[in-house]
Amino acid sequence: MPATDLKRADAASPGGGDDISSGLDALESPSAPAARRAAKKAVAPLAAIVFVLVVWQLAYALDVLSTLPSPASVAGELGDLWRDGTLLPALGHSLERCVFGFAASVLVGAPLGLLVYRYALVRTVIAPVLSAFQSLPAAALVPLAVIALGESESAVYAVVLLGAVPSISMGLASALDQIPPLLRRAGVTMGATGLRAVRKVLLPAALPGLVSALRQGWTFGWRALMTAELITATPLPGVGQVLNAGKESASFTLIVAAVIVILAIGVLVEALIFGPIERRVLRDRGLTGPK
Amino acid sequence: MTSTSVTRAAAAPAVRLAGATKRFGDALVLDRIDLDVAEGEFVCLLGASGCGKSTLLNLAAGLDRPTAGTVTAGAARPALMFQEHALFPWLTAGGNVELALELGGLDRKERRAEAERLLALVRLSGAHGKRIHEMSGGMRQRVALARALAQGSQLLLMDEPFAALDAITRDVLHEVLTDVWEKRRLSVIFVTHNVREAVRLGQRVVLLSSRPGRIAREWQVGIPYPRRIEDHDVAELSLEITGHLREEIRRHARH
Structure with missing residues (x-):
């Protein structure tokens, strides 16, 4: 069999050059950097939290704002919300809407971004509309959605989608635009065409930009959701409704507690999901991301 | 001649x-x-x-x-090779070669072994799992050569x-x-x-x-x-x- 002949021939290389090439390889490969930033990583957010708490407590002690509740009273309020069974269901409802809303936004936004990238006609017609929606505040969308769909879950979802989809599709389209032509050409040379080119070359090449687009889509969707929950009326429980209850009862403590919950979710999603994904994606490509 | x-x-x-x-x-x-x-x-x-x-x-x-x-x-x-290596930075050296094999229609099971063989041919045995950015210019061009060979063209x-x-x-x-x-x-x-x-x-x-x-x-x-x-x-x-x-x-x- 020629195949076995080839195997044997491949295994044996003429002497001399091997040593030089492996010597060069060893000299020119950087040694792997030691992973010792783990402790640092945990310290930074903790320091930020302590900093905020100290400033807050100081402002309370100096009575900078007469209505400002103390950190302790807000913590107590959060404890009450937890015990009386308001916090967890509200969180559950909001997160459920955000997760499903975000998933739907990805399913709509990613293909739309591909179409904008691929077809000049789609770009001409749809891209300006998407850009326009990107600059539209969610607060302006809520009345529209409520009138069109009633005070319902669908109205909330519509607001989340309109908040997230434009960011995802425009972000993906611009990430695809930035793929080096040489990589596309290499893909074509290797026979990656059509959907295979999308799956094997274009999407992986655009992944860093795609992750940024998804993060921005999530942020916009989350903000839009809070706005929607705040503005639409009672049948839709959620964190936004807790905020609204604070406003109705003029309880600064409750409002600050709700804001902290909303903030915490944003921070946690970034720290546990988008941050690690982005670091991984950038590290694999030898690009230095945020440390 | x-x-x-x-x-x-x-x-x-x-x-x-x-x-x-x-x-x-x-x-x-x-x-x-x-x-x-x-x-x-x-x-x-x-x-x-x-x-x-x-x-x-x-x-x-x-x-x-x-x-x-x-x-x-x-x-x-x-198969084409350029002055720039044009390797895909999201794949390892072996991953790049295996992708060319995959696009050429080789079975999943056989890809790994064939990629190892091609890397050995360009004197890069053991570099299968290396990231592109971890390699020198000469190593990258050898991976690019292995990938070009993986297309199976004469x-x-x-x-x-x-x-x-x-x-x-x-x-x-x-x-x-x-x-x-x-x-x-x-x-x-x-x-x-x-x-x-x-x-x-x-x-x-x-x-x-x-x-x-x-x-x-x-x-x-x-x-x-x-x-x-x-x-x-x-x-x-x-x-x-x-x-x-x-x-x-x-x-x-x-x-």
Whole structure:
């Protein structure tokens, strides 16, 4: 069999050059950097939290704002919300809407971004509309959605989608635009065409930009959701409704507690999901991301 | 040398350009190029800037069509290598090779072993899991060569693939390339502006004139392999060819 002949021939290389090439390889490969930033990583957010708490407590002690509740009273309020069974269901409802809303936004936004990238006609017609929606505040969308769909879950979802989809599709389209032509050409040379080119070359090449687009889509969707929950009326429980209850009862403590919950979710999603994904994606490509 | 080239020409060539002409707008880039590359032949294309070397390679690769004349290639999809490695940075060295194998239709089970084999062929055993950014320029170009080989084409088109490497690394890559060429019986068109490199590598050196690109002269290189770039014969022929290359460039100064 020629195949076995080839195997044997491949295994044996003429002497001399091997040593030089492996010597060069060893000299020119950087040694792997030691992973010792783990402790640092945990310290930074903790320091930020302590900093905020100290400033807050100081402002309370100096009575900078007469209505400002103390950190302790807000913590107590959060404890009450937890015990009386308001916090967890509200969180559950909001997160459920955000997760499903975000998933739907990805399913709509990613293909739309591909179409904008691929077809000049789609770009001409749809891209300006998407850009326009990107600059539209969610607060302006809520009345529209409520009138069109009633005070319902669908109205909330519509607001989340309109908040997230434009960011995802425009972000993906611009990430695809930035793929080096040489990589596309290499893909074509290797026979990656059509959907295979999308799956094997274009999407992986655009992944860093795609992750940024998804993060921005999530942020916009989350903000839009809070706005929607705040503005639409009672049948839709959620964190936004807790905020609204604070406003109705003029309880600064409750409002600050709700804001902290909303903030915490944003921070946690970034720290546990988008941050690690982005670091991984950038590290694999030898690009230095945020440390 | 002449007798072998006659027998070679009798077989179907790996690539045949017959009166191939290429214009971009009004600019005549290639003018009636006649070039046969035989199966298993190593041809180096040499010329100053603007001689249309890369255009010629694109025609041979089927990435572009001639304005007039014909280009016939035996291989359906020739493998291409560029000056930049063009490896996919989201894949490991082995991943890049395996992707080429996958797109060529090889079974998942066989890909890993074949990729290892190809990496060993370019003297990169054990580099399967290495990231592209962790490797030197010379290693990257060898991965690119392994990936090009993974396409399974017998025709390899190379566009100044070693131009950005330092002299010692380039030396090693010359050795790897001629080694692979002999083992795999590939047909190679190697574009370069480096005369010594052309003589070191090629069985035949084709000198192109500039603006428009025409075949100015050809040399059969009778120096037996393995050659080294500092060999006396290589230096001597390089000197002769450099003289002609300079003449070609000088012609432009007069006009």
